[in-house]
Amino acid sequence: MKDKKIAIIGGGIAGASIALYLSEIGLQVELFEKGTSLVNGPPICHLHAGGNLYREIPDQQCVTLLKESIEALRLYPDSVDYRPTVIAVPQQDTGEPLALLPRLNLLQAEYQKLIDQDNQNQVLGKVSDYYQLFELEELQRLALLDEVKVPKTAQEWMIPFAKHVDLSLLKYPVVLVQEFGWNVFRLGATAALSLEKNTSCQIHLNTKVIKIDQNKQQKWQVTFAKDSIQESVEFDYLINAAGFKTGEIDDLAGFHRQRLVEFKAAYVTKWQGTNGLWPEVIFHGERGTPEGMAQFTPYANNFVQLHGMTDQITLFDNGLVATSENSSQPQLDSQFLRKIDTGWLEQEVIDRGERAIAHLSRYIPTFKQATVEGKPLFGAQQIPGEDANLRAAGVSFENNNYARCEIVKASSVLTCADALTEKLAEIGLLDKHLVGGRLFPITHSLSDEEITERSELYTQQRGYPIALAYRNIKQS
Secondary structure (H helix, E strand, O other): OOOOEEEOOOOOHHHHHHHHHHHHHHOOOEEEEEOOOOOOOOOOOEEOOOOOOOOOOOOHHHHHHHHHHHHHHHHHHHEEOOOOOEEOOOOOOOHHHHHHHHHHHHHHHHHHHHHHOOHHOOOOOOOOHHHEEEHHHHOOOOOOOOOOOOOOOOOHHHHHHHHOOOOEEOOEEEEEEEEEEEEEOOOOOOHHHHOOOOOEEEOOOOOOEEEEOOOOOOOOEEEEEEOEEEEEEOOOOOEOOOOHHHHHHHHHHOOOOOOEEEEEEEEEEEOOOOOOOOEEEEEEEOOOOOOOOOOEEEOOHHEEEEEOOOOOOOOOOOEEEOOOOOOOOOOOHHHHHHHHHHHHHHHHHHHHHHHHHHHOOOOOHHHOOOOOOOOOEEEEEEEOOOOOOOOOEEEEEOOOOOEEEOOOOOOHHHHHHHHHHHHHHHHOOOOOOHOOOOOOHHHOOHHHHHHHHHHHHHHHHHHOOOHHHHOOOOOO
């Protein structure tokens, strides 16, 4: 199978991870990315090991997110910040904290099943510690304690939350769950370093695919341009992993598929008002309303990334668009394309960033002293089909040696890759014994220092604080 060649269009988390997966099992892969580096798309900050941020999705999607997150953590362990997440329900919210318990118990049982299948799946701590509940009285006691430099227990993680959050605004109990942080810069660094070291993969950066044709032998002719020079290469199989531009590649290849695209942003702030390490904190709320979910994601050196699920912060009026009858590519408004292609206006950054700070400081009063630090983490996210609430998605196939990988959450990439290898084996492009081969020797040979150095480079190249290249907690 060494003579078979596979083209992957798009070097985001999906394309880069699939290239990594396929090249690690020895397939010849060429990866085409129009940008200057890999994995530079919508903000990734959270490993959804159970999907507890999303009350609106069905339990089965949450179970899928748990399984996929464990797989992703095993592939990219050096990109994970091993700190838990607090799920809090505000008083004004219509939801009840105890309504979360059936799902949490289901996820805890599913985590045990995954460990029973393979003990290396125990990457979220002990099953008994998957989640813990905190009543008001316990938080009031914790608020009297000093913050711990490196928290080791659930109680120690909750001290900064107990000290700084206005506890009177919440319903009880509050949940602490083992959903970790996920660093997009470290993830991109790991994928890039692994692919650069793998002779089975060729990376084409700053390269735009402009034409796709298929001949009578079912081979794909991919024409691409770099530095005004055009070239065409023939491939046995074509994988469309072009992120929010997936529809453009579908159009070039002559396929139609229904999808949505949503533009979203998260804001980078700095807050000197605390000494200890924080968990991530989610204050639930109804999406798209002024009370939309507030998300506090801590980074190294007092940096905090913020989401506010309102149209004035993370979401945007007209930011969700669908395909038309004559194109598979949803057409984003020009204001969003301008942000993606040329950048944000300074006043836009300040206005939305300050709204995000205000949104969080309703629950964390001293957080109003935080400052906006540079441009947001932003991008457009594709969602297959017509359900804007979809959070677990994967791969779809056409008969003509063509697949598209459309992930909504980054953790879905290995599910996508598994399905691809099964299809490649089915059509004779891959030996069946290689299906499901997940050893990743090159990826797991990378050192933490290598990944950190490349992550630092990516933050600087993309105009973000270098602190976003680091993790607070390296191992659980």
